[in-house]
Amino acid sequence: QKEVEQNSGPLSVPEGAIASLNCTYSDRVSQSFFWYRQYSGKSPELIMSIYSNGDKEDGRFTAQLNKASQYVSLLIRDSQPSDSATYLCAEGDDKIIFGKGTRLHILP
């Protein structure tokens, strides 16, 4: 049974600071990892995908993957109030399994 574990939070970060979100997964075979953002009452939206060890940067977002440790992280630089949301970590190559999410609150 695949599992994705995240701290539920809330994680409170001052505006302009770096928010760091972490996730561990159980399936050593998976090659595909994702971060989704979900605003309250809305559907999840894909913000980052990562497939190989190391860092992947996209604007203010950096995803980090360490397959040996089965660990994925998301860094959000220069955090903005609009980044306040629940962030879902996910893994899977055909079917995707989601963690329960970390609530992030950016303090103005």
Added chain:
Amino acid sequence: DAGVIQSPRHEVTEMGQEVTLRCKPISGHDYLFWYRQTMMRGLELLIYFNNNVPIDDSGMPEDRFSAKMPNASFSTLKIQPSEPRDSAVYFCASSVLGGYTFGSGTRLTVV
């Protein structure tokens, strides 16, 4: 592209009634997924299709739940009979391999 379209957006029904949720995937996407989201359990995968064929229905909670995909542009998730514990937000998502695009969801309340 209009994205993944789900209907209805909200459904309130009485226990024991049949409920049908509908989904239109993005054109060209050959994978379709049905998820259920609750506060307690998070996003749970119920079933997924590839090229209209059900591939994995191991997440369907019990026989009261069924899903069909008669063609590439339409899928249904049916609950019969519905129970209060089925109350949740049901999402449909579609993709080619890689990250999904989710529909807006159907909020189901069974009273």
